[in-house]
Amino acid sequence: MSLALDERRRAMLGEMGLRLFPSPSHRRQVVSVPIESVRPAADAALQPAATGIELMEWDALAQAVAQCRACELCNGRRNTVFGVGDRQADWLIVGEAPGESEDLQGEPFVGQAGLLLDNMLKALGLNRRQKVYIANVLKCRPPGNRNPEPQEVAQCAPFLRRQVQLLQPRIILAMGRFAVQALLQSNEPIGKLRGTVHRYNGVPLVVTYHPAYLLRNLADKAKAWADLCLAREALEQPANQAASGR
Ligand code: URA
Numbered sequence: 001m002s003l004a005l006d007e008r009r010r011a012m013l014g015e016m017g018l019r020l021f022p023s024p025s026h027r028r029q030v031v032s033v034p035i036e037s038v039r040p041a042a043d044a045a046l047q048p049a050a051t052g053i054e055l056m057e058w059d060a061l062a063q064a065v066a067q068c069r070a071c072e073l074c075n076g077r078r079n080t081v082f083g084v085g086d087r088q089a090d091w092l093i094v095g096e097a098p099g100e101s102e103d104l105q106g107e108p109f110v111g112q113a114g115l116l117l118d119n120m121l122k123a124l125g126l127n128r129r130q131k132v133y134i135a136n137v138l139k140c141r142p143p144g145n146r147n148p149e150p151q152e153v154a155q156c157a158p159f160l161r162r163q164v165q166l167l168q169p170r171i172i173l174a175m176g177r178f179a180v181q182a183l184l185q186s187n188e189p190i191g192k193l194r195g196t197v198h199r200y201n202g203v204p205l206v207v208t209y210h211p212a213y214l215l216r217n218l219a220d221k222a223k224a225w226a227d228l229c230l231a232r233e234a235l236e237q238p239a240n241q242a243a244s245g246r
Contacts, residue, residue: 046070053158054165058087061162065139070155073140079106083135083163090131090235092169092203093117094160094179096210097138099145108134113211117175120211124228135163137182148178157182164201171235172203173228176210194227197234204240206231 049070050056056064062082068074081098084107093109101111109117109128118128126132138148138156160182164172174180177190183200184207186193193207208227209220234240 046072046074049155049158053162056162058166061159061166065159068139068155068159071140071152073138073142073152076143077140078103080139081106081108081136081141082139083133084108085128085133086130087133087167088131089133089167090170091126091133091231092164092167092172093121093132093134093175094172094183095134095136095175096178097136097145097148098141100141102136103141108136109211112215116211116215120224120228123225124232133163133167133169135160137178153178153182161201164203169203170240171231172200172205173231174200174205174207176213179210180207194223195230197230204231204234204237206234 047069049068050064053061053064065080065082068080079098081102095108095113095117098108099111099113101114102108108114117134121127121132128134137153137160139159140156142148142152172183174183180186180188180190180193183205184193184198190207190209194209196207198205198207206227208224208231209217214221214224
């Protein structure tokens with residue numbers, strides 16, 4: 001094995017605290033590598049969103065999300081949060097955006113709101129890895145968990161759209177106003193939209209409260225349960241079963 005290290009590796013090892021003896025070439029010519037050149041700059045330039053998203057398969061799509069630098073949120077993220085679950089799922093649950101725990105773990109709904117969501121799924125005899133897929137409108141955490149900005153939602157929308165096309169769920173549960181705005185293009189309050197089966201590109205869609213809202217408004221949990229039951233009913237409609245072919 002060659003012990004010769006190129007300048008970049010030497011700089012990286014130096015960063016990790018490993019002291020290196022100069023290589024023979026170093027004895028002749030000392031080249032200093034500014035550490036900025038081996039780390040991605042925190043504010044590296046934004047780039048247009050990936051092209052061809054509408055044709056990507058799952059792995060390419062996940063990679064495009066992981067590499068996305070289409071909006072400012074990429075500068076503060078620790079991980080992108082693509083989605084989790086069964087890629088043959090009947091149920092697609094759509095939330096808003098990663099929070100702190102999700103940003104750390106790269107998985108949606110792993111904080112307090114996620115615990116409640118898991119319990120809601122359990123009450124339906126489901127879990128997040130079987131027959132269920134969970135994704136968010138935004139794949140990167142907004143700083144301080146602020147609300148998503150319209151241009152962030154617009155940049156991220158093609159990823160969610162493609163996830164729905166690939167998944168072909170039998171039912172979509174839109175949780176909270178940002179999921180509703182992104183999928184139904186509606187600014188109506190949740191209270192007005194719930195109780196009806198809507199459609200997103202032909203897929204039945206039920207609107208309900210976001211679990212984080214339910215944690216603060218316990219009285220509305222009963223309404224959320226009614227929404228889940230409506231979603232299950234819509235999924236079980238014979239027309240919907242035949243349309244999905246599963
Ligand atoms: N809230 C969301 O909308 N999504 C998550 O992944 C976590 C919290």
